Amino acid sequence: MRIELTVDGKYLALSVSSDKPLDLLLQEDVEVRNLRDHCDGAMCGQCLVLLDDKAVFSCLTPAFMVRGRTITTFDGFQRTRDYRDIEKAFASCHIRPCERCLPARVMLIESIVRRYETGTGELQDAEVLQEAGLVRCHCLDSAAFLAVVREALANRRKRKNVRRTKIS
Amino acid sequence: MAEHMRSSLNKSSKSYGTLVFPASAPSRITDIRTAEPDSRYFTVRTSDFPDGCSFPFLSGTIPALSEDRALHPGQPIMAIFGPDHESVILARRSFKVDVVPLAAEEYESTFAQGASDSLSWGNPKEDREGLRLVSSTYKDEFHYHVSPVLISCECWIDGEKLHVEVPTQWPANVRRAVAATCQMAEDAVIVHQMSVMQRYDEDLIWPSIMAVITAKACQKAGMPCVLRSHAYSASPTVEIHRNTWCAEDGSPVDEECEAVLHLGAWELDDREAMRQCLAGLEPVYNLQSFRAEVSVRRSPTPPSTFFRGSPFSEAAASAEIHATRIASSLELPFSKWKSYARTGKRPFTDYMPSVDLDSLQALSGPIIEESDFNRKWASYATQTDDFSLLSFNRGIALAEGVSVAGFSTSFSREHSFQARLTLTEKQNLTLLTSFPQRDAYAALMKKMIELESDLGEDNEAIVLDNDAVMLDSGPDVLGRAMGHFPSQLSSACTKLRLQEKEGNPPFSIVFSADEELMPCEFEPSGAAALVLELRMDSVSFTPTVVEAWLATTKGTLNNREACLSTMREEVASALAECGAKPSEDPARPFKINITLQDDTGHTVTDTSSCVRGLVKAAFLSALGQCVSQVGNRLPVSAADIEKAYRNREGKS
Numbered sequence: 001m002r003i004e005l006t007v008d009g010k011y012l013a014l015s016v017s018s019d020k021p022l023d024l025l026l027q028e029d030v031e032v033r034n035l036r037d038h039c040d041g042a043m044c045g046q047c048l049v050l051l052d053d054k055a056v057f058s059c060l061t062p063a064f065m066v067r068g069r070t071i072t073t074f075d076g077f078q079r080t081r082d083y084r085d086i087e088k089a090f091a092s093c094h095i096r097p098c099e100r101c102l103p104a105r106v107m108l109i110e111s112i113v114r115r116y117e118t119g120t121g122e123l124q125d126a127e128v129l130q131e132a133g134l135v136r137c138h139c140l141d142s143a144a145f146l147a148v149v150r151e152a153l154a155n156r157r158k159r160k161n162v163r164r165t166k167i168s
Numbered sequence: 169m170a171e172h173m174r175s176s177l178n179k180s181s182k183s184y185g186t187l188v189f190p191a192s193a194p195s196r197i198t199d200i201r202t203a204e205p206d207s208r209y210f211t212v213r214t215s216d217f218p219d220g221c222s223f224p225f226l227s228g229t230i231p232a233l234s235e236d237r238a239l240h241p242g243q244p245i246m247a248i249f250g251p252d253h254e255s256v257i258l259a260r261r262s263f264k265v266d267v268v269p270l271a272a273e274e275y276e277s278t279f280a281q282g283a284s285d286s287l288s289w290g291n292p293k294e295d296r297e298g299l300r301l302v303s304s305t306y307k308d309e310f311h312y313h314v315s316p317v318l319i320s321c322e323c324w325i326d327g328e329k330l331h332v333e334v335p336t337q338w339p340a341n342v343r344r345a346v347a348a349t350c351q352m353a354e355d356a357v358i359v360h361q362m363s364v365m366q367r368y369d370e371d372l373i374w375p376s377i378m379a380v381i382t383a384k385a386c387q388k389a390g391m392p393c394v395l396r397s398h399a400y401s402a403s404p405t406v407e408i409h410r411n412t413w414c415a416e417d418g419s420p421v422d423e424e425c426e427a428v429l430h431l432g433a434w435e436l437d438d439r440e441a442m443r444q445c446l447a448g449l450e451p452v453y454n455l456q457s458f459r460a461e462v463s464v465r466r467s468p469t470p471p472s473t474f475f476r477g478s479p480f481s482e483a484a485a486s487a488e489i490h491a492t493r494i495a496s497s498l499e500l501p502f503s504k505w506k507s508y509a510r511t512g513k514r515p516f517t518d519y520m521p522s523v524d525l526d527s528l529q530a531l532s533g534p535i536i537e538e539s540d541f542n543r544k545w546a547s548y549a550t551q552t553d554d555f556s557l558l559s560f561n562r563g564i565a566l567a568e569g570v571s572v573a574g575f576s577t578s579f580s581r582e583h584s585f586q587a588r589l590t591l592t593e594k595q596n597l598t599l600l601t602s603f604p605q606r607d608a609y610a611a612l613m614k615k616m617i618e619l620e621s622d623l624g625e626d627n628e629a630i631v632l633d634n635d636a637v638m639l640d641s642g643p644d645v646l647g648r649a650m651g652h653f654p655s656q657l658s659s660a661c662t663k664l665r666l667q668e669k670e671g672n673p674p675f676s677i678v679f680s681a682d683e684e685l686m687p688c689e690f691e692p693s694g695a696a697a698l699v700l701e702l703r704m705d706s707v708s709f710t711p712t713v714v715e716a717w718l719a720t721t722k723g724t725l726n727n728r729e730a731c732l733s734t735m736r737e738e739v740a741s742a743l744a745e746c747g748a749k750p751s752e753d754p755a756r757p758f759k760i761n762i763t764l765q766d767d768t769g770h771t772v773t774d775t776s777s778c779v780r781g782l783v784k785a786a787f788l789s790a791l792g793q794c795v796s797q798v799g800n801r802l803p804v805s806a807a808d809i810e811k812a813y814r815n816r817e818g819k820s
Contacts, residue, residue, distance in 0.1 A: 017254065019254075020254065024253070037317030037318065037320075038317065038318045038320075038396070039316045039317045039318060040318055040398075042316045042317075042398075043316075044316030044317055046316075046317060094729060094732070095729075095732075095733075096729040096730065096732070096733045097733065098733055098737060099363075099608075125754035125757070126752075126754045129752045129754060129757055130752065133752075136316065137737070138736070138737045138739075138740030138741040138744060139733050139734075139736055139737040139740075140736065141736060141740060141750065141757075141758050141759055141760045142750055142751065142752060142757035142758040142759070143757045143758060143759035144736070144759075144760075146757060
């Protein structure tokens with residue numbers, strides 16, 4: 001089938017099998033460099049990408065589902081200013097995830113930050129901790145992940161000058 | 169370079185493959201039936217290898233394919249290649265493999281007992297009357313590990329050369345295996361080493377198996393071939409039984425222990441595994457005499473000699489959990505007992521030099537304070553087995569030990585693994601190894617070369633991988649690259665500077681990657697202490713780890729953040745192997761507090777194998793404080809805990 005989609009800001013028209021997993025599509029047809037592994041749906045969490053601002057397992061997303069959608073991968077995201085907010089958060093918390101899971105962690109944090117950056121609500125810790133388990137890597141403990149998300153959100157709000165008002 | 173070549177090849181001109189496995193193992197394969205595949209598909213079978221498809225691996229051999237019998241799950245029978253990955257997966261379903269279980273006699277002869285080794289020092293007391301016997305049995309059951317990601321191996325022929333692109337910890341073995349099975353000269357095989365990030369043994373043996381099959385497919389089809397497969401590996405089963413005779417005050421006098429290692433279906437190097445085990449079995453307290461025996465058995469699992477830090481970690485865990493049992497038998501917190509039993513120096517043996525036990529006390533002191541260990545231990549000890557007051561039980565435990573990294577001296581003498589250091593005309597230093605290139609590791613080695621050889625501001629140190637270079641630095645297992653290698657590199661830098669005084673560069677020296685001249689089999693590579701607090705509720709019976717405090721030494725050159733990340737991963741992954749779950753309670757999410765102490769005696773250290781052992785020991789001790797009848801068996805499941813709790817109820 002022929003699909004049209006936007007990957008990292010580039011509009012693409014591809015001819016692929018309709019059930020081809022998105023991660024293989026990105027690896028083989030778009031040559032995204034940071035998605036080297038394919039887990040065949042084992043949910044290792046290493047293939048997280050943003051599909052219209054929402055983090056998804058690209059190995060479980062078939063090609064027909066991304067028709068007309070916008071995909072952000074770590075390759076494209078790391079060239080943006082938004083990435084600096086997360087990079088700074090890691091540095092200020094003195095935390096460095098392993099090289100293997102860094103792209104997936106960053107995309108997961110970005111999806112959480114995007115959900116909260118414009119809102120005024122408090123970060124839901126339980127929700128974040130549940131989502132932390134999506135990346136199956138042990139290099140960050142739950143408390144460290146939560147600290148980085150908080151810091152990244154603060155950086156983003158500060159940069160975008162979003163005023164926080166507590167809901168009483 | 170490898171990536172450039174891969175992307176430059178046209179995708180439609182490649183063949184994609186997958187492996188066919190038996191439904192069960194160990195088993196004898198009686199028949200392989202298949203529907204006639206169309207001309208776009210082809211298979212690679214044992215008959216395609218006229219001289220056999222086994223390749224050498226250290227002191228043993230491993231078959232890439234086997235069509236008569238499968239000795240362990242994940243042993244490939246054959247491979248099928250076709251136009252794309254998805255259609256090959258569908259085509260694989262047309263293969264029917266009939267198997268029957270191995271007959272009892274065949275099973276016995278195949279998985280027979282292997283070698284054994286022993287260590288002893290001191291003279292045991294002839295008359296043990298009046299001494300109190302404390303016994304414990306530790307069992308760490310094997311667990312299969314199937315890599316979550318598909319490992320990809322690609323081969324293509326370029327003129328006379330066969331190129332292999334695969335993530336591997338040991339490129340020289342991939343080259344040797346392909347050359348041996350495809351009847352090629354070793355220098356006609358070029359291995360492009362892709363980045364290695366797997367945690368277990370996926371990138372040790374499995375890449376060689378995949379490379380052999382893909383290379384044969386490439387030769388057969390005359391076109392580039394890509395093979396994708398999950399990698400199968402397993403941890404060893406380790407059983408250790410200890411008897412310690414203690415004096416009235418609780419100080420240990422004599423100790424005997426027996427260890428049995430089940431190291432998988434194929435022998436890699438049993439003798440090295442036994443040496444690693446014996447080094448870990450030595451307890452971290454003073455004794456008048458000690459005797460340990462280790463024996464190896466083959467088992468129906470993938471080879472597991474070098475599964476992470478094994479079996480040093482398991483042996484160290486058993487020593488520490490036994491020490492906790494001795495303290496518990498005196499109804500003392502471990503921290504109190506060790507303050508008198510763990511003093512002075514542990515004696516020098518053939519396996520380890522003497523260890524300063526006071527320095528271990530100093531390492532654990534701050535985390536005992538920080539975690540409020542003594543108060544919590546006393547409090548939690550009163551509620552062991554009692555879910556009536558609160559709906560959960562809590563446990564806290566302490567463990568400490570010394571680490572080793574790399575191969576033993578005997579192993580280093582038997583195998584020659586090398587690296588090359590070159591001083592160029594422009595006074596730059598180039599290090600060439602076949603260790604997998606990771607950014608953090610390369611940066612560390614650069615820092616080390618700059619420090620050791622006083623490079624000027626205009627000169628630089630360059631660390632290279634060895635694409636197309638015939639150099640074998642050996643497998644990257646047991647923290648070798650951080651264990652002996654830095655000290656070997658340091659002496660190579662000195663030698664090169666001395667050579668420089670005799671003439672003009674370029675100079676190059678090839679040096680051994682391992683230390684062959686140590687008086688003991690191992691040298692300590694740092695020390696660590698760990699406090700672990702866990703909580704178990706009466707409904708799920710899942711041990712939930714709330715907090716961990718780790719104090720460990722760090723080489724003066726180690727990157728602080730990289731060290732923290734490695735240690736965090738080591739603690740969390742070892743806990744996952746034990747069957748523990750990290751706390752997701754927003755009020756107290758799982759937290760690992762790490763204190764790094766500079767070890768001025770070492771420029772680089774690696775305490776990973778010790779930390780893994782300490783986590784297992786501390787986990788079992790803390791679990792024992794929650795439910796006393798649970799026993800020292802890993803991994804722990806909710807069913808085990810429920811059973812232990814019911815046993816306790818039956819007794820009360």
